[in-house]
Amino acid sequence: xxxxxxxxxxxxxxxxxxxxxxxxxxxxxxxxxxxxxxxxxxxxxxxxxxxxxxxxxxxxxxxxxxxxxxxxxxxxxxxxxxxxxxxxxxxxxxxxxxxxxxxxxxxxxxxxxxxxxxxxxxxxxxxxxxxxxxxxxxxxxxxxxxxxxxxxxxxxxxxxxxxxxxxxxxxxxxxxxxxxxxxxxxxxxxxxxxxxxxxxxxxxxxxxxxxxxxxxxxxxxxxxxxxxxxxxxxxxxxxxxxxxxxxxxxxxxxxxxxxxxxxxxxxxxxxxxxxxxxxxxxx
Numbered sequence: 236x237x238x239x240x241x242x243x244x245x246x247x248x249x250x251x252x253x254x255x256x257x258x259x260x261x262x263x264x265x266x267x268x269x270x271x272x273x274x275x276x277x278x279x280x281x282x283x284x285x286x287x288x289x290x291x292x293x294x295x296x297x298x299x300x301x302x303x304x305x306x307x308x309x310x311x312x313x314x315x316x317x318x319x320x321x322x323x324x325x326x327x328x329x330x331x332x333x334x335x336x337x338x339x340x341x342x343x344x345x346x347x348x349x350x351x352x353x354x355x356x357x358x359x360x361x362x363x364x365x366x367x368x369x370x371x372x373x374x375x376x377x378x379x380x381x382x383x384x385x386x387x388x389x390x391x392x393x394x395x396x397x398x399x400x401x402x403x404x405x406x407x408x409x410x411x412x413x414x415x416x417x418x419x420x421x422x423x424x425x426x427x428x429x430x431x432x433x434x435x436x437x438x439x440x441x442x443x444x445x446x447x448x449x450x451x452x453x454x455x456x457x458x459x460x461x462x463x464x465x466x467x468x469x470x471x472x473x474x475x476x477x478x479x480x481x482x483x484x485x486x487x488x489x490x491x492x493x494x495x496x497x498x499x500x501x502x503x504x505x506x507x508x509x510x511x512x513x514x515x516x517x518x
Contacts, residue, residue, distance in 0.1 A: 258478055276501070280321045298372065303331045355384045405438075441464055446467045477496065
């Protein structure tokens with residue numbers, strides 16, 4: 236009986252010693268379909284999904300994150316809808332945001348799809364249901380959280396947006412998220428400059444945080460160790476053609492070195508699922 240009881244308890248216990256893959260991309264700029272343009276070929280979401288399937292990415296195990304840069308200039312509503320329906324179909328876990336995306340936050344399309352935008356330090360004064368400070372998934376018994384912070388020192392937040400949104404400092408927001416989410420590991424995406432970045436010293440736990448830094452001006456490093464922050468990875472979105480890949484040990488909560496994947500547009504085929512969504516909206 237003791238042996239059976241022990242086996243039963245082992246079966247119920249969360250499996251540890253596993254690892255999960257984290258895939259991060261941004262800057263899709265409305266490109267649902269691919270474009271085999273001579274000057275700048277674009278994979279779009281269609282060929283990106285073909286790549287993820289070819290790589291055998293498993294949404295129930297791995298983590299897919301998009302870090303904003305959705306639309307660039309204002310696009311037709313149908314293209315807006317096709318973009319977010321595609322993210323939903325691709326089973327993305329987290330959608331972050333960049334400063335120029337803020338103007339879309341009150342759009343009904345954000346609320347239409349069951350994928351809240353994560354923006355840790357901006358709250359709509361209209362109390363939109365489309366925005367969350369942080370979001371969490373459970374993997375191997377661990378709470379993996381994602382948040383997205385917009386710095387005020389970088390490109391600057393337009394005054395007209397500050398009338399619609401309540402802004403909190405990055406440090407204040409991360410402190411609140413840590414208290415509320417009680418996560419085991421945090422993926423933090425920050426758009427801004429190094430002053431915004433350094434404001435988080437002693438606020439985050441470097442050994443339990445993956446810091447993705449989207450600088451407002453180009454920096455000379457792909458990754459850099461900062462005192463009090465640990466290793467910081469600089470993000471270059473490359474029109475949605477670039478995917479950053481990390482492997483997280485869910486037992487030790489340690490991150491393996493980053494891999495950068497630039498999609499070979501000519502080597503990939505369009506995906507029927509995404510093209511069907513684009514056809515639905517006449518894109």
